Every structure is written in C-alpha cells, then in structure tokens.
Amino acid sequence: MRTGSSGSAAVVLRKGAWTEEEDILLRKCVEKYGEGKWHQVPFKAGLNRCRKSCRLRWLNYLRPNINRGKFNSDEDDLILRLHKLLGNRWSLIAGRLPGRTANDIKNYWNSHLQKKLNGSSKNKNKKNNKSQKIKKAMITNNNIIKPQPRTFSKNAPWLRAKQVIHNPSPATAQDSAAPKSQSMAAQDSADMMTWLDNLLNDEQIISNDQGAIWSFNGGSSSEINPGRDQNEDILINQENDLLDFCIDADIWAISSSPANI
DNA sequence: AAGAAACGCAACCGCGTTTTG
C-alpha cells in the first residue's frame, strides 16, 4: 500500500468547464513541476479538481503546440489510413499527428470522418442518437473487419530476455481479443518475431484469415519513458518503422469481403 | 423570428494496466 498524500477531509471537487484562472494555475504548475505525478497536481496548483480532470485539461487543451486549427485533407487521409490500421487506438493515431490530441481526433472521427467513410451525405441525414447508435451497431456487426492490434506488454518474454517458445500456429483476430495468458504471451512473441522476419525480409505483409493486419501496440509509444530498457526502445522503434512502412506502402487491413470499405 | 434538430467540443466515467509499498 502506498502512502496516500491526500488524507484530507472529503472536499467537493469542482467539475465542469474550466475557468481561465484554473487554466493559469494548472499551466503554471506543470511548467514548474513538469508533467506527470498528476495526483500531486491539484494540491501543488491549488486547484479543487481531481487529478484526472487536471491531466485531461492539460493534455487536451493547455499543452503547448496543440494544433487547434481545422483538420486538412492530408490529416484526414492519414487518420483514415491509421484508423484502418489501428482501429480506435486514438492515442496511437494521435502520436502520428503532431499537435493533435487523441480526444480531438476521436471527436473529429466521430463527427466527420465516420460519416465520410459511410458515404452518408452530411445533409438530410437527420437522425437522432438512437438511430445513430443502431447504425453504429450495424457497422460493428457488419462485415467490416476491425483491426485488432496486438498488445505486447512490458512483461513480454522478449523484453525480459526469457526463452521464447515457438508456436507455429498464428493467432487470429479473435484470439487477440481473448484474455491474455502466459501461453498467449509466448505465442505473441513467436508470432511477432515470425511476422517481423517476414516483413523485414521484404515478403508480403501477412494478413491473417480474418483479414486483420497486425500492428504493434507500444501502449504509449508516443510518450517518452526514460526508464525503459533497450529492448523496449528497439521495439518502439520497430513499431514506428512499421507504421511508417504501412502508411507509405498504403497497406490496410484488408477485409475478406469485397463489399467492405 | 422562433423552436427544433444537429453539430462540435470539452469534460466525465468506467475500466484495464502499471506502479509502488
């Protein structure tokens, strides 16, 4: 158990829209102490907000270099491509779009790009939330194959320099959604290495029989973690190279159904 | 002109993962 820094009596935390004064306090605090340690930020900044709220406000609004302008066509294109590759991994997508936040991209996707993708014209499609939800359900249940990025935790064997157990049978997209287990981790490692080998040997990108293309998920690859070890750095570099490769080569998750986008 | 509907953005919530004592 950790020493809770709180210990304070129950104080009603502020919610809702941030005021300019709060923004100033938060900005000053982060500038002084740096990002991170969000549990300390409300106290240090003198804000009556929860840590989550502070973090969110900083990440989505106050952080320097945030691009609050309109999305241009290049960005649209990149988002569409990355979404095909990564699915709703907004933070990963945001990592490829300098100045854009995951929240921005998510909102933009939900309000613009999804419609664009669905081919529904902006006009006259007056629909209430209910029908939007039905439509959403139809899409997810439809034959669009949602990419299932593989997740490799820091505890993965190759990061721990443990022996990798080879398992030749490839995991399916469904498998990747299943709960992780040690055998899964071992399989992940073998699969990844095989696939990476193939990739680096300039062989064809392997899409599994569900049409899902694998991608790496470094978790927070766009963030700097000074504590990570060399293997992790290598893995993250590989992830970035791979994303660049896929984007440059125009590689998507190819659906098994021609009717799909 | 006014009310309704849709849009767009900011913020909140819940949950899985990671860290720490």
Place this chain on the structure above:
DNA sequence: ACAAAACGCGGTTGCGTTTCT
C-alpha cells in the same frame, strides 16, 4: 505475492453554438 493507488485510454455525455424548418 498482494493490494491499493495511480495512470492512461476509449466510450459516453453535457452543453453551447449553428443550421434547418
């Protein structure tokens, strides 16, 4: 090894603004 705290993410909601009828 375990439990609690903290972190980070994606989904959802709330609300002000804009557009439509």
